[in-house]
Amino acid sequence: GAGVSQSPSNKVTEKGKDVELRCDPISGHTALYWYRQRLGQGLEFLIYFQGNSAPDKSGLPSDRFSAERTGESVSTLTIQRTQQEDSAVYLCASSLGQGLQETQYFGPGTRLLVL
Template identity: 95%
Template structure:
């Protein structure tokens, strides 16, 4: 079946603009994660959704970042008033139930460049 998909694959924006990144998890997966990968910070966790539970937002770097997951499926990561340090590859992953030994399947990522 289809894997995790993300759109757009690349996004170039100007400093101060808002951006929305989309993630379509694997069908039937109840857990969804966002990570970002940047040269300076490596791979870091942003936010985690599991079913109808309150999301774990502990990794969001500032209040300019927010995410939602509608209908337990598609998720959107929104970055408001983008800054140059937001430039990174944003990776989405999903797993079947979010269990500790569940494999997280990653999408191809969205490369965000803030000019």
């Protein structure tokens, strides 16, 4: 079946502009995660959605970052007034969300470059 998909695959924007990144999780996966990976760094947790529960936003680096999820499907990560330090690969992952020992399946990522 289809894996996690993300769009766009690449995004170049100017400092100060807003960007929207999209994630389509695996069908039936109730849990969805956003991470980012800056150059030379590990993956950094941003936000976690689980079903209809309130999302865990504890990883969002500033109030310029926000994310939404429509039911148990598509999620959008929005970065307002982008800064150069926002340049990174933004990765989305999903899992079944039914237990503690669950594999997170990652999408290919969106490479964001802020000029």
